[in-house]
Amino acid sequence: MSGYSQSEPLARTAPIEANVRKGAKPASQSHRLPGDGIIDRRSPLQFSFDGKTMTGFAGDTLASALVANGVKLVGRSFKYHRPRGIVTAGSEEPSALVEMRTGARREPNTRATTQELYDGLIANSQNRWPSLRRDLMSINQLFAPIFVAGFYYKTFMWPARFWEAIYEPMIRRAAGLGKSAELPDPDHYDKAWAHCDVLVVGAGPAGLSAALAAGRAGSRVILVEEDSLIGGRLLSDGGEIDGLDAREWLRRATRELVSLPNVRIMTRTALFGVYDGGTYAALERVSDNVAMPDRHQVRQRIWRIVARRSVVTAGAIERPIVFSGNDRPGVMMASAVRTYVNRFAALPGKRVALFTNNDDGWRTVETIERAGAHVVAVIDPRHEVPVQYQRLVDTYDLRVLAGVVSDVKGGVDGVRSIVVTNGKNGLTQRIDTDCLAVSGGWNPNVGLSCFHRGKPIWREDIAAFVPGNAPKGMATAGAANGELSLGACLRDGHSAGARAAAECGAVGKPGEASKADDEAYSITPLWHVKGKGKAFVDFQHDVTASDVTLAQREGFESVEHLKRYTTLGMATDQGKTSNINGLAIMAEASGRTIPETGTTIYRPPYAPVAIGAFAGHHRDENFHATRLTPSHHWAARHGAVFVDTGLWKRAQWYPRAGEKDWLESVTREVLAVRNGVGFCDVSTLGKVDVRGADAGAFLDRVYINAFSSLAVGKARYGLMLREDGIVMDDGTTSRLAEDHYFLTTTTAKAGPVMQHLEFCRQVLFPELDVQLTSATDQWAQLSIAGPNARKLLQALVDPSEDLTNEGFPFMGVREVQLRGGVTARLFRISFSGEMAFEISVPARYGAAMAENLMIAGKPYGVTPYGTEALGVMRIEKGHVAGPELNGTTTADDLGLGKMMSKKKDFIGRVMAGREALTAPNRQVVVGIKPVDRARRLRSGAHVIPKGAIPGPQTDQGYVTSVCFSPMLDQWIGLGLVERGRERTGEIVGIHDPLRTEDYEAEICSPVFYDPEGVRQRG
Amino acid sequence: MRIACPFCGERENGEFTYLGDAAPKRPNFVVDGGESPERIEDAFYDYVYLRDNLAGVMREYWYHGGGCRSWLVAERNTVTHEFIAVTAAPGAGAASAMRAGE
């Protein structure tokens, strides 16, 4: 048969938006056929390969355009730099890998067989230096013995320094695939969800049948197809269906599918993963068919598809035969030859030889002869011409040879001749040819059905593996299921589609299956023609038949060992054309059957997926969500420097003109608070509203100290443990009413504490009447601290509010009316050690609150301060924070052991009493100050006895938090030190191996400033 | 992987957090109630640290943090990853006062 004349698109997404250059003259496409093909000759496209400008047509792939231009040599191989050409016409391509595009969009290892042609396409060959035709690295072939299987393990056993200095650079230059871009990816990627009843994977005859059956029955169907067109092998091999030419049937089937509102066709979408519970992953190549994505369009999109049932109709892959020189440019799979001729009107060779061990390969004869080229010989080891092809012998006066191809001669321009060995007498003869079409049989695409450790089953009649126990909810049909005739594919697809729809509860009628002939198919397995030259199993990783037999001789008989020892099947194609041949040769060498030898484990992704696609929009500033405090924009206007704390951006300090560094700004902020008044946004603390009759009892169980005894209108510092006795978190919790508490957590632990509290409420203590509501984002909370805090606040609240010590004492809590009518919550609590208030207003008033504090505080020199000043003041006061609540410390380690109630059970109580957690030599929180007052203390430095030699035996703890204290005018710190509280006044050694510093410091009380706490009670 | 939250319906597993075996029960005791401290400590040691690692169906705690914030008890086959049943923890959902008929 000949190809199609295609005047209308086959699928909705089919038209290629070619940007045809006006006036561009099509260059000579020496191997373009005059006849049909699914290409648009009115849309010529210019492209460049290795700098040479050529022309193709809309509808071409890069590979078909290269074939049409008579290009045979497209790359050099991985290890030996052997010249390589195009082997297949699909996504299984092992050889024709190119570097696509340039600059930031350069992408290596792109299969020319799946890259759609567009105007201005730029591609370059890989692994050649200095040029593809004159590649100096092909000298590797002469050193082939060092590149045999396991060479990494064997050859480089000499001194280790040789590896870095010589071998690795040498191997990296010599062996390797293309170069990736060195600039940030300028494109966008997307992730999306889709849901359906029946997912059909692959739109060949079986898939179309399945989609029609399920769609007619009324199921929601998604049909994914990696190609830009639907049709599968119908596009290449045609045939007759329901008495119609396949192209006409395909047009009608497409029209029907498009008319069904419950069917969605997704072309350019390759399924690459099968996950638990009917979740599938597919990659949609949205813009790879154009020079660059349209504005606001993504390059690729990952679909996560949730399907109740799936029907995998992913077809089969034709398998090569392993013989000497089988990798030369011009040796091509027979099915690929037919695809190039019939679909793309591109002729891979003018004098074609065919080497086949099965009936299907014989189809190629008619394709070549009808295209006006000539079949110079058919070599079939089976000694008999299949009955159905007998007529071809006479029609085309075919030369049929019973034997095998034992060698291929040629150069960089490809095959020049082949050597055929007679199967009976061993005599050889040479036949001139420019293209050798090979068919070793068909391997059903079992990968997707084996992703859940399904074991494929060997079928002797087709000499191939078929799907075994597919994942739950998945059926396989058509060639993917081992059905190799068109009639069987249509029937199998239809019944699988109808069954899947019925299982999803569809009640409509699936209609009749379309009918076509069941072509006879017989095969006599032929894996390997023994000979002298290199016979390749894995083209992409340059693994030869002798590598496989060597692995066997050296004891690597298991297929998993074979794979790793030879790297068979580990290249970017994952061995789609090589794995079965490799294990068949291993089976033969080890005297086992193929099923006894088994297959390696199949794992996703089925095809390479760019990391950018997995990342989607989650990159750069969108890598994770960003949380802004209510006063963020106000702080930005006031010049704040921000720091990331978890997802939050917090003001770190507010530099002023003339300040030479952060330390100067932070010191100014601290002094402003300690001598006047300052404010800081502390809204990032986690906030939980706790309500219910048993709210107090609930808090008694989650905190080590009591809260049911807390008076209404009071706040209390609380500490909670994990059940294993280690401190989990701390914070102040206030009682707003008899049955209403307001709990705060640290910024970092807000999420985990909420989860823990919900666990306590829902799982551990369901009998308690208590409800929790996260209120972190609802309230803007600002800390107003310093001797003038009360005066400042007084200017903002209603004049009737009494903020005196008598009217509102330390640790008091109450609602206040602000001037202007907003109701706020006021807390008399202090983290800085100064007289301080925390004021809570609904989050939307946060920025206004900050602005009003600025205005009202002007007479007092009010100063906004950031997290650094906050940290300095808490270290001066000896308050523990994240570095001390580090997941290894107990309440007693923190100096808070006395808070543990003796009267009640609470989370962590029992385990906190364990011997190791109460041992007298534990590291506990102390203050540390260098003896030399000018020295800067560094966190992370180790504490050792004075004069001791640093080491694990003398290590007694480390410095956890440090700051420059403006009040003490020196660097101070907190640390966790063995028996620290007994050692106040002791001089210890500080050892900092990172900065190679050793100096002495004094252990002191962690409360450096105002130890009596007079100021906060002010 | 999909998890059928009894409150939210079938949702993607990224919305959930796994905690682990739902079999251990937190020991209940009365402070100074006369029980030997060693026995209490042993019971807590079992509760905090000892877990069965089954190949097969297990009851596990999952937290729907990306949804309704309910703690769930899921029966899951650890070999096939199949969820057999998902139920709410005893105190999940409505307030206990409401459950009590208030």
Ligand SMILES: [Zn+2]
């Ligand atoms: Zn939920």
